[in-house]
Amino acid sequence: MTLNVIIVGGGKEGTYLAPLLFSRGHRVKVIEVRREEIPRLQQALSPTAVVLGSGTDPGVLESAGIRQADVVAAVTGADEVNLVVTSLARFEFQVPRTIARVNNPRNVWMFTAEMGVDVALNEADLMAPIIAEEMSLGDMMTLLTLGKGHYSLVEEKVHPMSVAAGKAIRNLNLPEECVLVGVIREGELLIPRGNTVLQPNDMVIALANVSRMGLLAALLGAQAAPGKKP
Numbered sequence: 001m002t003l004n005v006i007i008v009g010g011g012k013e014g015t016y017l018a019p020l021l022f023s024r025g026h027r028v029k030v031i032e033v034r035r036e037e038i039p040r041l042q043q044a045l046s047p048t049a050v051v052l053g054s055g056t057d058p059g060v061l062e063s064a065g066i067r068q069a070d071v072v073a074a075v076t077g078a079d080e081v082n083l084v085v086t087s088l089a090r091f092e093f094q095v096p097r098t099i100a101r102v103n104n105p106r107n108v109w110m111f112t113a114e115m116g117v118d119v120a121l122n123e124a125d126l127m128a129p130i131i132a133e134e135m136s137l138g139d140m141m142t143l144l145t146l147g148k149g150h151y152s153l154v155e156e157k158v159h160p161m162s163v164a165a166g167k168a169i170r171n172l173n174l175p176e177e178c179v180l181v182g183v184i185r186e187g188e189l190l191i192p193r194g195n196t197v198l199q200p201n202d203m204v205i206a207l208a209n210v211s212r213m214g215l216l217a218a219l220l221g222a223q224a225a226p227g228k229k230p
Contacts, residue, residue: 002026006069008055008085009076010034010041013101017073018045029064031055055085058092066093073099075121079107083115090116140217143205153181153207159222160200170194177209178216 003026007014010032021028022045032041033054041050053060055074066072072089074082082100089095102108102122111120144153158165164172169180169192182205183190183198190196198204208216 003070004065004068005029005071005073006031006061006064006066006089008072008074008082009101010037010050011075011077013075015041015044017075018049022049031060031064054081056081056088058088061085061088061093066095069093069095071095071097071099073101075099075101077103079103079110083110083117086111087116140213140220146207150210151177151207152210152213153205154213154216155203155205156217156220158198158200158202158204158220161222162200162220163218164198164204164220165200166197168195168197172198172219174219175208175212175215178206178212179208180204180206 003021005021005026005028007017007028008031010030014030014032018028018030028045029049029051030041030045031051031053032038033052035052038050038052051060051064053063055061055076066089069089072085072095074085074089076082076085079102082102086098086100089098097118098116099119099121100111100117102111102120105122108120108122111117111122140154140156142152142154145151146153174180180192183192183196184203184205185199204220206216
């Protein structure tokens with residue numbers, strides 16, 4: 001499905017998002033208020049994809065084609081601008097989907113549906129669970145995210161002191177929504193079956209719900225020493 005997307009803000013975020021959306025077949029317009037940034041954006045995108053003006057100006061929004069827009073993303077460095085843009089998009093132009101960047105975490109309480117925001121991208125909130133998850137998963141590495149981020153393809157080496165070492169897969173208490181899809185042993189790929197016995201230093205590749213990845217990491221990683229928490 002091809003979408004008409006308007007991005008307000010031609011900084012780093014807008015410059016990154018626009019080509020990504022172009023590559024996926026969507027139609028994109030970028031609105032940028034700083035005249036000196038226009039040549040850079042036109043070179044990075046195309047002259048027809050860039051509109052000079054303020055995203056808080058209804059006339060500029062109309063010239064960018066907001067009445068045909070499916071999505072408006074306000075990603076400027078000013079929270080007040082992003083809020084005005086999404087409010088105009090939703091309540092003045094009835095855009096179906098609005099996304100706003102939150103620069104200051106203290107302002108996140110204002111980015112609500114009542115203010116015209118469907119999705120608020122608060123970088124602090126996005127980073128915190130990622131950091132916490134990485135700390136809890138030990139040596140597990142995410143190879144690919146699937147299902148809108150609900151599932152991940154991951155790999156981890158079987159630790160010699162793990163619960164899984166020396167056990168057949170059918171005897172493992174694998175977490176729900178978790179399946180082993182491959183075992184790499186001494187450079188060779190094995191298709192995991194119920195009677196496959198995991199050996200220390202096997203590299204296990206698994207598809208798992210992200211909420212179950214901590215349990216999988218605990219199964220394949222080193223067991224805690226007696227009297228110590230993992």
